[in-house]
Amino acid sequence: MSKAIFTESEYVSDVEVSSTLAVLMVAERLRAEGIDLVDLGAGEPDFPTPRNIKDAALRAIEENFTRYTSTSGIAPLKQAIIDVFRRDFDVEYEPSEVIVTVGGKQGIFNAMAALLNAGDDVLIHSPYWVTFPEIARFLRAHPVFIETAENDFLLTSEMVRRAITPRTRLLIINSPNNPTGRIIPPDEYRKIVEVAAERDVWIISDECYLYFTYPPARPCTAAGLPAELRSRVMVSGSFSKSYAMTGWRIGYSLGPAEWIHACLKVQSHSTSNAPSISQKAALEAATGPQDSLGSMLEEYRKRRDWIVPALNQIEGVRCAMPEGAFYVFPDMRGLMRGQVSTSVELSRLLLEKAFVTVTPGSAFGAEGYLRISYANSLDAIKRGVERIAEAVESLA
Template sequence: MKLSARAMAMEASATLAVTAKAKELKRSGKPVISFGAGEPDFASPPAALEAARAAMERGETHYTAGAGIPELREAICRYYRERFGLDYDPSQALVGSGAKPLVYTAFGCILDPGDEVVVFAPAWVSYVEQIRLCGGREVVVDTAGTDFIPTMEALRKALTPRTVALLINTPCNPTGVVYDGALLKELAAFAEEHDLWIVFDEIYERLTYGTARHENIVALAPAAKERTVLINGVSKAFAMTGWRIGYALAPKPLLSKMSAFQGHLTSNACSISQWASVGAFRGAEEDVRAMHGAFEERRDLIVERLRAMPHIAFAEPEGAFYAFVDIRDCLGMKHDGLSLDDDVAFCSRLLEAEYVAAVPGSAFLAPGYVRFSYANAKEEIAEGMTRFHRFLDGLRA
């Protein structure tokens, strides 16, 4: 039977594939340590669980307003007012079934066939596929040679008459880089000069370390508010990945179209998950801060262990919970007689030999790298890095 060209061209999510393979091996009794998915290992905050229980007891188990329950939209706007000093009306907030579908919804309402979106690589695995699913075309700006920070010179070269949007992700998945305020102001000015939309994915905004500080592009450049879609959610900061709640803030004309677009896909996000998110916003701030402290300790641990390893290089992550490791010096080498020709073969052999799961950098438009998520417990990180070190010691030319 015929399948669409769209379906045939689409690649599966590499992070989900790695996670699935790791879980399969673990179920068969193998001592797998997975650094694949970006998922906090903490339980969801008690305030979220209590709010969910109370909602079920009240019978909040039916359809909600398509854009989300008023209480959650109000909580989102209050959060942005208190955290960033931004004034959004609840009518400018859209609740979705995770941040990922909201990125897709934004593209669906911005892009016509052939329109271009500038993507700074390395980039999260789903961005390019979502742009293509909406009929658009990605224009990739490689940042590997500039410490994963885009330059305005490279951006200007990428601009064409078909460019309609910039996709900005900070703190960045997979690199852990945090864009500073000066760069974000330049990007906002560029978007205004060329009349471009900005899709600003700040899902990791609560997770920065050391002296790094997350900046919101609209707070820095208020004129950008009328051309910016802010994407966020409760998954990372509140350890609520399975509840599948994301949200977007956008100008009303775009937001209303995104809400209608979503209505034809999912109707609304899960009612109980929405109430759980209200509980998290209202009562989980101490939990968020405690988890942040734990992530910083984990970041320090994985950085310390990676520094001692041969054949690799990496930039110290400033945000999110990923270490992006340069393995290009390992390629062409052998492990137990098997050649490691690319990052996919490297990750496959690492999983087979040491039961350590990592994601190939080629999934993030960065061949020759691998991504390790340090959302795991410290004990798992320590053991996993011991195995990774042993694997690297076993490489031969």
């Protein structure tokens, strides 16, 4: 028998695994050689999951809560999510408007698969979280990017108005934003949704960093929009970042019952349900003491307030103060003249010379920038920035 030759399906062949893979592979090699890398590339909290949440999971195991659950999630967790939105934002959702998902990522996949047809256009503001365009491509839809660099990375209703065409079916909004940390002001946010609604466009509001806002910015959710606007919006949330639970894989979607029902169909034939044990842990996260969230946020704020001025002291680097999430997105174009001309080359140089991992802006559709995560200890951040400053001295 001849050796089988595998060919990818058309669905998958258009999808990229990760444009940062090359940098990650070098990082892996250096680590294996025992080199002390400073990781400023991480897209997840550096804190452990809080004790009360871990205990709830241990109890779930002991009590044999280890079977399938209903596809949309256990009723107490759905109710807890509804209660959190009522408490924090004074809004009402019905259980039929909620689904618990395997991370926010599956919620977004469900919602896009439930809505999009081949050939539909999906508006995505750039820079963007890499997964949005890839899911669109996977579904044979077309990502259409709205550039926001000219407006300090803030999407406006005017930009959306200009971008909508008769082919536009969906707009994805991500605020607080990964990678820029920018937050769209609530008034502008509402105008954006109004413009989309006027033209019959549906909206996914990715709010996985909802609680990662630094005063005076405040958490702002599309769930708080008036009913006629909210009826076009799928709010996508996650326990991953707020409760340092990335590995537990719990997210949720809140949206119109018909859209949620269509999401249920996708989920029922893919993952069935979010892990039962993790759902019990998330229930504790939503209903138990909230002090760990506050103390983690305070720590992130201190790091942000240290890293932004420190980066701005490096010649050739310009870094804005983000209002949310745990990333800064400095403009490095002042360093990209001779030896280094792309963000991938600069990340590689920082890795090989300074032993610091960062993520190239081009991975998010923004050449000339780097995403630097401050989800690491202040000590590590200080060491990392010092090393970056030394490594780029000759470039400026």
